[in-house]
Each structure stands twice: as structure tokens, then as C-alpha cells.
Amino acid sequence: MNIVIIGYSVAAATASKRLIKEGHNVTIISKESDAPYYRARILELLENKSLKDIAIAPDSSIVINKAAVKIDRENHQVVLDDNSVVSYDKLILAVGSNANTLKVNSDKVIAIRSVSDVRRLQEMLKSAKSVAVLGGGLLGLEAAVKIHDASGLRVSVIDRSSWVLSRQFLQPEGELLSQMLAQLGIDVLTNAGDVSVKDGLEITFADGRKLHSDILVTSIGVKPEISLAKDCGLNVNRGIVVDDTLKTNDDDIYAIGDCAEFEGKTPCMVSAALDMARCVLAENKRYKNAPASAVLKIASLEAVSMGSVNDNCVRHVVETPTSREVFYLDGDVLAAYYAVGTSKNMVNAKLALTKPLSEKQKSDFSIS
Template identity: 30%
Template sequence: MRSIVIVGYGMAGARLAEEIRGRDTENTGVTVLGAEPHHAYNRILLSSVVGGGMTPEMVRLHDAGWAGKHGVDLRLSTTAAGIDRVARKVTLTDGSTVDYDALVLATGSRPWVPPCEGLLVDGVLAPGAVAFRTLDDCARILAASRPGAPVAVVGGGLLGLEAARGLAGRGNLVTVVHPVGHLLERQLDRGAGQVLAARLATLGIEVRLGVRAARYVPGDGLKLDDGSHVPADLVVVSAGVIPETTLARDAGLTTDRGIVVDDSLRTSDFRVHAIGDCAQHPGTVSGLVQPAWEQAAVLADLLTGARPAARYRGTPVVTRLKAKDVDLAALGEVHTEVDSPDAEVLCLTDPARGRYAKLVLRDDRVTGAIVLGVPDAAATITQLYDRGIPAPSDRIALLLGRALPPGATVAHSPADLPAATTVCRCNTVSKSQLVKAWRGGARGVAGLATATKATTGCGSCRDTVSAIADWLASSEEGTS
């Protein structure tokens, strides 16, 4: 029996184990090493745990019996200490070893802590400062934050803003400290960042831009590099992540920002692969679930021989901010200027209502967009981007969410959605697949999620899946 060892039991490693077992249950032994004590959970939904909208149990990807049921040797609270590539063994921190025929590194990433006096003590975050990365981090944040207490969030990226929104929803007085001149600078242009900051202000979140945390005093807060002070009983650090490459680098594998992989997701050793946040592929944006899960599907095809010609060519991603009362999607060429000579760029700004829409087109195809506060437009533009079909000629209607792709109808209800519409981008689940799963016996959102994995990624499709489930249920009642 061929032995596959997966180092990492996060979203990428857990999905790979599922994908392998879905293709091969007899000829492949699967061992998964998880550093955390928990069974796999959806890291993307942690902001909902902080905000109180979900419990830790609700974000679990696997229950306690999953590994036994699927013949997976799952070892929790287990850390790999080294790789012997000649003997093909992984050494664990307790001194034991695990043999492999194929090794997959799904080691993810670790929080980056910006230089700030007093924030780190002997390499560990000082009392009153917590990173925002794991389920245990959520527990620490909730234990340290009480309603009405001031909280500072260091970092105005996706995770930082999601943490800020969750804490503000619990009644904390939240201030976001971000060193760049606008929020989400990787995903948004300056105009969108400004509108987003204004929108967050209406939700009780103060934003301090273009300043850095210079000194941290536990129980007092942060002194910023402009001399000002942010009071904080709790400081949440969410300033970015660093791909976890230590194991690979110590084993002599080629690393750069991450572990360098090719289209077969192989490292510089053909028996060792890498996927997820730790992997560096030219077509991948790190920190998002969709690329990791697409990589898991390709690698499972290769490792089991189900599709030997499978290759990972990259993922055109749509970034969404998972924060209550903030509807934001960004995709493709977000930084193309309005006066670009080789692209058609339209932009509408309505800061008073928290709306911003930017559209970038080339040869009538959507190649980039930022859509804030206009969910109907976001859904339509994402469809156009995914399918690569010409955009409607009425661009203003498109930006306002009043235009649909050619041949589509106004989707006021799930019945109006075309069958080919992608409902869950993270798992590439279409409306027709949901309908097929329903007809096969899946019921409710939970049943459809189990059958198709829809809603188990970023969670932004949950409302649509719920509406489709309600529509299918009412359709059955109407014919009974």
C-alpha cells in the first residue's frame, strides 16, 4: 500500500485528505499530522466566532469520528520536526518517525508581528496582546474582551477588519491601526479604501491610517509613531502572515516567499509536494481558500493516479470581506487607473451610502472590479468574470446591479438563476449541482453542504444556498 503523509491539518491538508479518500479507499494509506488539538475547522469563519454569530462547533469541517470512518491515520497535537528525504521519513517532535512514499506539506502560515516596542517578550506576545489566526486565538480574544472595553486591532487587511467588525458587534470600542494610507491596499484602490473606512465608522470602528504602532503598554494601549495614543485593554494583532517554510527549508527544498512548486505542485524533490498558504505558485494568491482547495483536487488526482495529466494552472480569485453589514468583493485588476489608455475603466462613488463600484474591461470582458455596498452588481460582475463572457453594453446599469449577463433573467428568486450559475466559488458548485443533490436526498443547507461542500469555504454563499433550499422545498410542497 502506498503511503501518503500530509503535514498540516488546516483547510488545505484536511481537504486533500478528503479528496484522496474520495478517489482511493484501498490502495493508499493516508497519515495526517495536525499541530493543533482540534479537528479541522474553517479558519475563514473565525471572525463570526469572535462576533458571536457562530460557535466553534459550527465552523468544524470534520467531527471526531471522521478519520476513523474514512481510514485516515489522524494525529492531533503532533508536530513534524524534520524530513529525511533520502530515507523518506518525517521525524516528529517526540522522536518517532513516519515513513512516506509521497509527502505533502500543508503547513500554512504564521502571524507576522510588526516591530513594536513591548509587543513581544522573549518571542511571545505580551499579556493583553493576541494574534488572530486560530480557534484558540478566538477563545483568548473572547476571554480578554468585555463589552464596552477599548480594543486596538493592528492591521487593516481582511482578517484585521473581520476581527474588528466582530468585536465591534460585541460592544467593544474598536480602533484599527494601519500603516498604509488606505485599508485593504492589496485588494482596493484608494477611493474604495476611503469609502470602506467611512462605512466602518458608521459601525463604530475608528480607523487610524498611515501610522504605525511604536510602543505597547499592557493595560494602557498603543503609542503610535505620530505621537498619538490609542487606549486598549486588548490588542489584536492581524498585520499579515508569513508562509510556514521552516520544515521545507531545513530539508533543503527550494523556498522563496513560500515553498516553490510547479504545476504538479511538486517541490524541488519530486516526492514532496506543497499546497495552500505555504506553497508558492505563480498563479496563486496566498491566504485564500479557493486556490488551496483547487490545489488539493489536482494533487489528489495526481497522487492517486485518477487523472495523471491534471495540472494546477492558478486560480482567478474573488476576494470578499466577511464582515457583518459590509458587502465587498474585489477581483482581478483592481488598481488599473480610470485614465488607463488600454482598458475601459468606470467608477462610481457614493460615500454617503457606503457604496463604491469600479469596473475594468478589456475587449468587453471584465478583467477587474471593486464592488462595495452593491451586492446585486457584485453577483453579476463575478459571473461575467468567471465565465469570460461579454459584459452588457449598459455599463452604468451593470455597476448599479441592474444588468445581467446575456441570456440571463433578473434573479429576484432562486428560480430565476440560470442552472449554470456558480453559487459557491470556493468549491465551484453551481445551482444545477445543488438541485441535483437535493433530488438525490440532500435536505436543507446542512444537507446540501454535506453533498456538495457549498457554504464550507468563505461562507459568503450561505444566504443563496439557503434561498435555493427554501425554493426547492416549496417547489416540492407545490407538487405534492
């Protein structure tokens, strides 16, 4: 069977290797001229690593470095930007997501989504004295720490919420994380609300506070890429709508990774993308949304968030001078696990999540 994949993400690469092993012919269409790489690792290039260090190992797929501009569903063809066509029996969309951007026209503002973005940032850092990162989510915090470590510049994180990682943590752990970031040399400015930015990079918060910076890195979320799917009549919402086989409303077209939406959710996480890649065009596998989870590991900073807290949960805190773990139990069931400054129980907590804890597990986790 001839399978065409649009996009060369970790989801695409994982699916491609499996499908080739199963005897299919795979063609990958990618508009990026750089060799395929793990997008989640692009900030490692700031650490003097090369593209080779984050490259995706090649397989025997055919790679076409052109942009797909149209899907002709009737004729089972993908039209490329040079008007050539690629025919398919099955088509997998792995087109990823796009960064949300500020409505400001300035060459001092940058969102980091590709290798070329990192290269541009490296040039900008050479003449800068300070950097601001807008967005206190996982990617924003990673960017802040790695920029600070690579450049030695003053770096400030600006977050509209009352604490960083507000989608992953409750306030006590978010505030502890801010303290740990401060110890690494990162300023954390919360309660910023909606900010306005002038070209000279005077950043004004909703309450009137101002911050001057030479560079503004934006990390304010992503939106799934749906234009190709929408233009050819596939069902789209926030993402490209799929069922538990990752199939769209066209029996021969599938979507995986950041662009896919299943049961109203677009996880936009590597773990979900890998799960989708294992399930797509697999006869006996069905995809299901996993419990919410997030892991931050940068320099000496570690943070883990798993599951979700409900009104019935009881909070159990295990604390050391350098770390805090929080176990939220609904009865004996582990509903959520938060950790800041450690990840030692991450694997065991993930295995135990949403299940009743035995007395031995409680003892192992130091829950009293």
C-alpha cells in the same frame, strides 16, 4: 499508495477526502489538539458558536495529533516529536502560515490564528473597555467588526496606509469602506505608518498621534511556514517552491495551501488553497494562479475586489445611496471589479473578468 499530509487545514481536508475516494491510504499529522476546523471561520466563535459549528467533517484518514519535527527524505519518513516515525510513499505539506508579530512583550497583544487564540481573546475582553486592531486588511476588518458586535466595546482599526484594504482597493472605495465601518461603530485611523507600542498599550503613530487601548489585536499579514521544508533541503523562497503539479524539488513531496509558492506568488487565500487541493496528485490537473480577488462579508458590510487596474483602464461607477460598484474596462475587457456595500454582481463579474463584455453584459451591469 500511502500518503501522509502534515497539517490539518481546509487544503489538507479537501485533498484527503479526494485521495481517499481515489483509493489511497491517507494519514494526517496535526499538532493541534482541537478537532480539525476551518481556520478562516474561527472568529465565528465570538458569536457564541461552538467548535462543532466550524469543524471539518471527518473522513476515513488516520489522524495523528503530534508535531512533525523532521522529514527524512532518504528513508521516506516523517519524524514526530516523540521520536516515532511515519512512513510515506508521497508526502503533502499543508503546514499553513504564521502571523507576523510586533516586537513587544505584552500579554495585552494578541494575533488570532487558532481556536486557542480566540479563547484567550474572549477572556481578555471580559475586563477590557477598548480594543485596537492593527491592520486594515481583510482579517483585521473582520476581527474589528466581530469583536465590536460580540463585546459592545469601542474598537479602533489602525492602518499604516492612507485607506483600508489598500492592497485590494483604490482610494475612493477604501475611503467609502471606512465611512461604512464608522456607521457600524468602528473607528478607522489611517496614515499610522510604523507604530510603537508600550506595555500599558499606549500606541504611538509615526506622526506622533497616540491611542490608548486595553487590548491590541495584530493583523499585519502572515508568512508561510517553511521550516520543515528548509531543514530537509527542499527549495524555499518566501514559501515552499512548487511547480504546476504542486510538486517540490523532491518527486515524492508536494506543498499546498498557505505554505506553497508557485511562480513567485503565495496567495494565502482559501480559494487558492482549495484549487491546490484539487490539483495535488491529480493526473490531469495543473494549478495556475487565479486573478487577484478578495471578498469581505461581515454583518451588513460587503466588499468585493477582483482583478487589477492598469493605466489603460476606464473607470465606470454604478452607485446607489447604500452601495458603489466600479467596473474598470480596458477597451471592452473587464480588467477589475470593485464593490462596496453590495455583492449582487460578484458571481457574474468573476465569470466575465479578463474577457470582453458584450453589450448585454454592459446593460446588465448598468454600465453606460
